[in-house]
Amino acid sequence: MSDKVALITGITGQDGAYLADLLLARGYVVHGIKRRSSSINTDRIDYLYRDRHEMGVRLFLHYGDMTDGAALIRLLNDVKPTEIYNLAAQSHVQVSFETPEYTANTDALGTLRLLEAIRVLKMTDDVRFYQASTSELFGKVHETPQREITPFYPRSPYAVAKLYAYWITVNYREAYGMHASNGILFNHESPIRGETFVTRKITRAVAAIEAGKQRRLYLGNLDAKRDWGHARDYVEGMWLILQQDKPDDYVLATGQTHTVREFVELAFNHIGRPVVWRGSGADETGCCRSSGEVLVAIDAAYRRPTEVDLLLGDPAKAREKLGWQHRTSFQQLVAEMVEADRTTLRMGDNHAHEPLLRAAQ
Numbered sequence: 333m334s335d336k337v338a339l340i341t342g343i344t345g346q347d348g349a350y351l352a353d354l355l356l357a358r359g360y361v362v363h364g365i366k367r368r369s370s371s372i373n374t375d376r377i378d379y380l381y382r383d384r385h386e387m388g389v390r391l392f393l394h395y396g397d398m399t400d401g402a403a404l405i406r407l408l409n410d411v412k413p414t415e416i417y418n419l420a421a422q423s424h425v426q427v428s429f430e431t432p433e434y435t436a437n438t439d440a441l442g443t444l445r446l447l448e449a450i451r452v453l454k455m456t457d458d459v460r461f462y463q464a465s466t467s468e469l470f471g472k473v474h475e476t477p478q479r480e481i482t483p484f485y486p487r488s489p490y491a492v493a494k495l496y497a498y499w500i501t502v503n504y505r506e507a508y509g510m511h512a513s514n515g516i517l518f519n520h521e522s523p524i525r526g527e528t529f530v531t532r533k534i535t536r537a538v539a540a541i542e543a544g545k546q547r548r549l550y551l552g553n554l555d556a557k558r559d560w561g562h563a564r565d566y567v568e569g570m571w572l573i574l575q576q577d578k579p580d581d582y583v584l585a586t587g588q589t590h591t592v593r594e595f596v597e598l599a600f601n602h603i604g605r606p607v608v609w610r611g612s613g614a615d616e617t618g619c620c621r622s623s624g625e626v627l628v629a630i631d632a633a634y635r636r637p638t639e640v641d642l643l644l645g646d647p648a649k650a651r652e653k654l655g656w657q658h659r660t661s662f663q664q665l666v667a668e669m670v671e672a673d674r675t676t677l678r679m680g681d682n683h684a685h686e687p688l689l690r691a692a693q
């Protein structure tokens with residue numbers, strides 16, 4: 333067995349699946365924490381998973397939860413990882429306004445529990461720790477592009493919880509000499525992005541509208557700007573961060589920003605149904621295709637009490653120190669996501685995720 337043993341919290345999520353794929357390909361033994369749910373929720377990694385009774389298995393899943401500190405201690409003691417990637421989170425910004433306490437418990441205290449488990453087990457010198465920090469920390473814009481030294485100004489319960497997680501990671505690094513690092517990642521998407529994030533919501537709707545299965549797409553703020561990259565590129569950056577001799581904090585971004593509106597336009601263009609916008613700014617009522625049928629409309633329910641208007645990252649440090657840069661363009665990302673949702677509609681939800689993860693590599 334390999335001496336490189338990774339533990340991924342949040343392995344059933346988008347990034348967890350891409351990261352597990354990458355680490356297995358690089359010879360790691362990979363352990364992942366999954367939550368108990370009323371129905372199976374491992375579909376993103378099922379193709380990687382083999383029965384543990386078979387020979388040569390290198391992926392192991394364990395039940396656990398970031399809100400259960402004792403279980404985390406027990407698991408770390410059993411698994412003895414050399415690298416921990418803390419990806420588990422209630423990761424939806426809008427949902428965090430509805431569930432602020434749970435979000436803080438999972439995203440902020442969950443990170444503390446994991447770091448404490450490392451300390452209690454006296455593993456601080458033996459393990460490298462990656463914290464999934466976020467561009468949401470920058471929130472209200474102080475400067476653009478945003479870099480590692482840009483002041484934080486979180487704008488949601490999610491971002492405030494992630495602020496705690498960021499600083500507790502820095503604190504454990506400084507207090508206990510741990511190899512603990514933050515990746516401050518800007519938005520990254522893929523065909524296996526959660527269905528309620530705006531990019532996937534758009535690409536699924538475009539495919540469904542094309543197939544005549546959905547009439548209209550309802551969205552919130554079309555003017556928000558995001559620095560969107562591909563998850564496959566970003567998990568490579570996570571891995572590189574933990575391969576450095578010294579722990580540190582890095583921004584991973586593309587250095588380009590686009591509005592939600594532009595994402596919508598590109599996605600509809602991809603299926604040959606260009607959108608024509610009606611109205612402007614806050615009075616926007618929707619857009620229509622040339623026949624006049626409204627395909628996109630605004631629903632105020634999708635607006636947030638406090639919004640992050642503009643995210644644009646400066647990945648210079650990651651480029652210089654890690655040799656990392658994004659590979660997938662915005663146009664390629666949108667095309668890949670629309671194509672994948674078209675395929676899913678044709679084949680049903682049950683086709684394996686492997687082709688989605690591996691597409692366009």
Ligand code: NDP
Nearest residue numbers: 342344345346347397398419420421423464466517519520
């Ligand atoms: P997802 O929402 O796709 O995945 C989140 C993962 O966390 C899932 O595996 C989920 O399990 C798990 N999880 C949620 N709550 C708990 C809990 N209480 N205990 C244990 N596991 C839990 O997120 P992404 O893959 O997109 O993101 C990964 C991480 O990176 C997150 O921390 C996110 O906040 C952060 N991030 C993401 C960015 C992005 O653009 N994608 C950008 C910057 C940071 P289940 O499948 O059971 O729900």
Ligand code: GDR
Nearest residue numbers: 423425466467468518519528529530531551552553556634
């Ligand atoms: P974000 O992603 O909040 O940036 O957090 P999301 O895709 O949810 O929103 C991006 C922007 O689109 C606007 N928007 C809508 N968003 C959603 N979800 N649904 C809509 O209908 C809609 N209409 C407009 C939003 O207001 C926002 O401005 C993601 C998550 O992955 C976090 O975990 C991560 O930390 C950050 O990216 C970086």
